[in-house]
Amino acid sequence: MTEAAVEARSARKEYGAGEKKVRALNDVSVVINKGEFFTLLGPSGCGKTTLLRLIAGFESPTAGMILLGERDISTMAPYDRPVNTVFQSYALFPHLSVADNIRFGLTMQGTPKAQVDARVAEMLALVKLEAFADRKPQQLSGGQQQRVALARALAPAPEVLLLDEPLSALDLKLRKEMQLELKRLQTETGITFVFVTHDQEEALTMSDRIGVMRDGQILQIGGPREIYNKPVNRFVADFIGETNVLTGTVEQGGVRLPTGDVIAVDNLDAAIQGTKVSLAVRPEQVRIGDGALQGRVAETVYFGTDTHCHLRMSDDTEVVARMQSPPSGDTGLQEGQTVSFDFVPGAARVLED
Amino acid sequence: MAGTTHGSGRTGWILSIPALILLTVGAAGPLLIVVVYAFLEPGEYSGVVWDFTTEAWFRVFFERDIFDDTVTFADAHLTIFWRSLKLSVLTTLIAFAIGFPTAWFIATRPPNKRAFWLFLITIPFWTNLLIRTFAIMEVIRNQGLLNTFLLNFGIIDAPLQILYTDTAVLIGMAYVYLPLMVLPLYAAIDRFDFRLVEAGYDLYASRMKVLRRVILPIVRPGIVAGSILVFVPSLGAYVTPRILGGGKNMMVGNFIELQFGQGRNWPLGAALALLLLMIVLVALLAYVRVTSRDDANG
Ligand SMILES: Nc1ncnc2c1ncn2[C@@H]1O[C@H](COP(=O)(O)OP(=O)(O)OP(=O)(O)O)[C@@H](O)[C@H]1O
Numbered sequence: 001m002t003e004a005a006v007e008a009r010s011a012r013k014e015y016g017a018g019e020k021k022v023r024a025l026n027d028v029s030v031v032i033n034k035g036e037f038f039t040l041l042g043p044s045g046c047g048k049t050t051l052l053r054l055i056a057g058f059e060s061p062t063a064g065m066i067l068l069g070e071r072d073i074s075t076m077a078p079y080d081r082p083v084n085t086v087f088q089s090y091a092l093f094p095h096l097s098v099a100d101n102i103r104f105g106l107t108m109q110g111t112p113k114a115q116v117d118a119r120v121a122e123m124l125a126l127v128k129l130e131a132f133a134d135r136k137p138q139q140l141s142g143g144q145q146q147r148v149a150l151a152r153a154l155a156p157a158p159e160v161l162l163l164d165e166p167l168s169a170l171d172l173k174l175r176k177e178m179q180l181e182l183k184r185l186q187t188e189t190g191i192t193f194v195f196v197t198h199d200q201e202e203a204l205t206m207s208d209r210i211g212v213m214r215d216g217q218i219l220q221i222g223g224p225r226e227i228y229n230k231p232v233n234r235f236v237a238d239f240i241g242e243t244n245v246l247t248g249t250v251e252q253g254g255v256r257l258p259t260g261d262v263i264a265v266d267n268l269d270a271a272i273q274g275t276k277v278s279l280a281v282r283p284e285q286v287r288i289g290d291g292a293l294q295g296r297v298a299e300t301v302y303f304g305t306d307t308h309c310h311l312r313m314s315d316d317t318e319v320v321a322r323m324q325s326p327p328s329g330d331t332g333l334q335e336g337q338t339v340s341f342d343f344v345p346g347a348a349r350v351l352e353d
Numbered sequence: 354m355a356g357t358t359h360g361s362g363r364t365g366w367i368l369s370i371p372a373l374i375l376l377t378v379g380a381a382g383p384l385l386i387v388v389v390y391a392f393l394e395p396g397e398y399s400g401v402v403w404d405f406t407t408e409a410w411f412r413v414f415f416e417r418d419i420f421d422d423t424v425t426f427a428d429a430h431l432t433i434f435w436r437s438l439k440l441s442v443l444t445t446l447i448a449f450a451i452g453f454p455t456a457w458f459i460a461t462r463p464p465n466k467r468a469f470w471l472f473l474i475t476i477p478f479w480t481n482l483l484i485r486t487f488a489i490m491e492v493i494r495n496q497g498l499l500n501t502f503l504l505n506f507g508i509i510d511a512p513l514q515i516l517y518t519d520t521a522v523l524i525g526m527a528y529v530y531l532p533l534m535v536l537p538l539y540a541a542i543d544r545f546d547f548r549l550v551e552a553g554y555d556l557y558a559s560r561m562k563v564l565r566r567v568i569l570p571i572v573r574p575g576i577v578a579g580s581i582l583v584f585v586p587s588l589g590a591y592v593t594p595r596i597l598g599g600g601k602n603m604m605v606g607n608f609i610e611l612q613f614g615q616g617r618n619w620p621l622g623a624a625l626a627l628l629l630l631m632i633v634l635v636a637l638l639a640y641v642r643v644t645s646r647d648d649a650n651g
């Protein structure tokens with residue numbers, strides 16, 4: 001039985017009043033488990049930061065509550081919550097050295113000096129910044145500042161660590177490094193991480209579970225594989241990775257495409273026969289070779305390890321197939337050539353809109 | 354804006370000429386005259402006699418009896434300097450206590466409203482200092498606004514004697530110099546990154562601790578600038594103590610003026626002025642030293 005670390009129960013947050021009222025969070029409920037790497041993923045303005053701020057205590061919910069374990073902390077001051085934040089802007093104290101930044105939370109908690117010193121040294125080692133202990137934040141690179149922010153937030157050993165797009169200011173290479181680093185830190189410390197990003201790849205590689213958000217709501221919560229392979233609706237399917245969307249009509253045993261082909265679909269239970277539905281198929285789940293479906297090769301795009309092949313079916317629906325590039329780099333597919341293809345069994349899923 | 358700030362070679366030098374002239378004529382010249390006068394004999398009725406002597410400096414610290422030439426320590430001078438120092442420090446503290454919340458208030462208004470509040474702060478500058486000081490007098494005198502109000506509401510039975518006390522001087526100076534505290538504080542707070550307050554809260558610092566450990570250290574340049582701008586003119590204040598303090602509660606400025614006027618002892622006045630200058634310098638050095646100390650730990 002997993003234990004809850006943080007929970008939002010019908011949490012609602014409205015900013016402003018009257019005409020200008022904005023509902024940033026619309027009755028969000030989510031349980032984040034102890035020791036979990038939980039990611040909030042969604043486009044800009046969907047309420048990710050707002051949810052973090054409710055958990056951190058910088059805002060209080062308009063309705064609903066925030067629980068830490070079993071405790072309702074909705075009205076608890078941020079400085080009383082055993083929750084720390086890694087801010088998107090880092091928000092390092094410019095007047096304090098790296099070591100003193102890390103020391104800050106511990107000192108405020110009233111930890112004895114000897115213990116504080118030991119902990120600061122430990123944190124500096126953890127983020128590999130021992131050599132920079134006496135520098136001021138302004139004298140560090142972006143990646144180093146990011147690690148100070150992390151060490152500062154981890155030093156007081158919070159029950160939950162909130163990270164608001166901590167990697168968004170870093171360049172791609174550093175970002176990849178820090179992703180691994182963060183994951184390592186999370187595993188080593190066992191602290192519950194609530195991580196915010198709008199980068200789906202980042203979410204997929206790092207998270208134990210992901211909550212996909214849109215317009216102040218969480219649309220789907222699940223592990224990366226589940227979110228990727230079984231998106232509940234079109235928005236999630238589109239937002240997470242590339243996907244082919246086909247339309248068809250429900251009938252016995254599957255969905256009939258305009259081309260006349262019938263595709264077997266697992267999650268048809270709720271759909272009524274005769275209704276129009278959208279089907280999602282991931283490009284890597286399209287197999288070219290033999291199969292019941294026919295398509296003309298419209299274009300092949302080489303991406304290094306992968307090649308994307310755009311297939312046009314007889315009703316002009318485009319299906320993208322992703323395959324591994326052969327060692328020679330040449331897939332042997334000619335533009336204009338007609339090929340047979342099909343979908344990996346279980347790959348096609350009906351989407352809610 | 355092309356590269357004039359670090360003007361190199363000849364151009365840079367030429368551009369600094371106006372400033373050099375201004376410094377020579379406006380600061381160094383008068384100072385030199387004061388230094389020279391401090392080592393001359395006082396003239397019969399005013400002015401100086403061009404004979405070198407250190408008598409003026411002697412008279413700063415000691416009293417010479419006119420009849421029997423006995424020498425006593427000039428503790429009256431010390432009292433005046435001490436009162437000036439005390440009043441100036443208190444003025445600075447009061448101006449900070451009022452100025453900080455004020456500057457904070459302005460800096461946290463929406464950007465388009467700040468100009469309005471800053472404008473209000475600077476309005477007193479539009480009026481003559483004398484008039485403002487008399488206005489204060491009108492408020493605090495025995496039949497003035499404040500006492501009338503307090504008496505009418507039965508808060509006091511007899512009028513408070515504020516006018517012609519150190520309190521009156523304090524009120525006057527704090528009022529007059531307040532904008533000089535608010536403006537640099539505002540500039541510093543305006544640059545302050547308010548997200549750091551949340552970072553402080555997040556790391557278990559209460560409101561007071563965030564103020565002491567995050568906000569104050571970061572806006573310190575503004576506090577230092579504001580304090581200097583208030584302290585220095587307070588120490589040399591003349592008009593306010595003269596009007597609100599009456600004749601008996603002199604500050605150094607009044608005492609120096611006395612030497613150039615009724616006292617007819619210009620050299621003593623010059624020596625006192627130089628002593629004041631040195632006190633200011635020492636005080637500033639000490640202040641800057643103390644406030645720039647790294648108080649990161651503990
Ligand atoms: N202080 C505020 N006052 C009014 N509206 C706000 C405030 N903060 C956020 N909002 C609004 O609430 C909604 C959610 O904002 P939020 O910052 O939570 O989005 P986000 O998911 O973090 O976006 P991003 O990825 O761009 O950071 C937005 O529409 C935003 O405009």
Ligand SMILES: [Mg+2]
Nearest residue numbers: 048049050164
């Ligand atoms: Mg955000």
